[in-house]
């Protein structure tokens with residue numbers, strides 16, 4: 001069996017969005033895939049350190065993409081910064097000064113991006129930054145809004161891992177729930193949108209599940225099981 005690489009979102013995929021509680025059956029299924037020789041790599045808007053720690057405690061592949069693609073954690077002391085924090089902070093100041101209710105979300109420290117509460121009109125902020133010729137990226141993970149550097153998203157962040165690990169997109173299976181996962185779907189031959197995804201997100205995936213979040217992960221892996229024997 002050829003080794004597959006699962007690129008797995010966290011919030012809303014293996015957790016219930018907002019609460020952050022892990023679906024243990026889903027994590028157990030991902031650990032099993034790792035144990036039989038596949039890669040299982042978290043790709044999230046959370047910090048890359050949180051994702052790396054989840055891989056350690058969860059028993060999956062010990063490398064992680066965090067900050068919505070802006071940062072890769074390779075081990076406890078090695079982080080690859082793909083985004084530019086200053087650039088994102090400048091954009092944050094601009095929208096904060098001109099739009100009401102633009103506030104930072106209390107999250108673990110970020111090295112490359114700004115994370116905001118979902119308390120303002122994101123399209124209004126996108127238009128404002130476009131008028132000022134600031135091409136940072138604004139996105140909504142359903143858990144938070146993110147300001148990332150131009151060209152930085154989960155797809156480009158994961159492609160850096162694919163390059164480092166010589167992983168072909170033919171062997172990538174992406175699993176996610178929100179708009180921030182669409183760039184990740186695009187670098188994977190197989191992509192899974194969970195039942196809690198919007199119709200727009202589902203339209204970008206090759207597989208959709210009826211079950212939501214972690215239960216949807218299990219549903220999808222059950223569907224793929226015949227193709228996923230030991231490596």
Ligand SMILES: O=C(O)COP(=O)(O)O
Pocket residue numbers: 009010011012013043044045046115141142143144178180
């Ligand atoms: O947006 C976040 O910070 C987390 O969300 P994600 O794990 O679904 O990317």
Ligand SMILES: [Mg+2]
Pocket residue numbers: 009010011012013141176177178
């Ligand atoms: Mg998510």
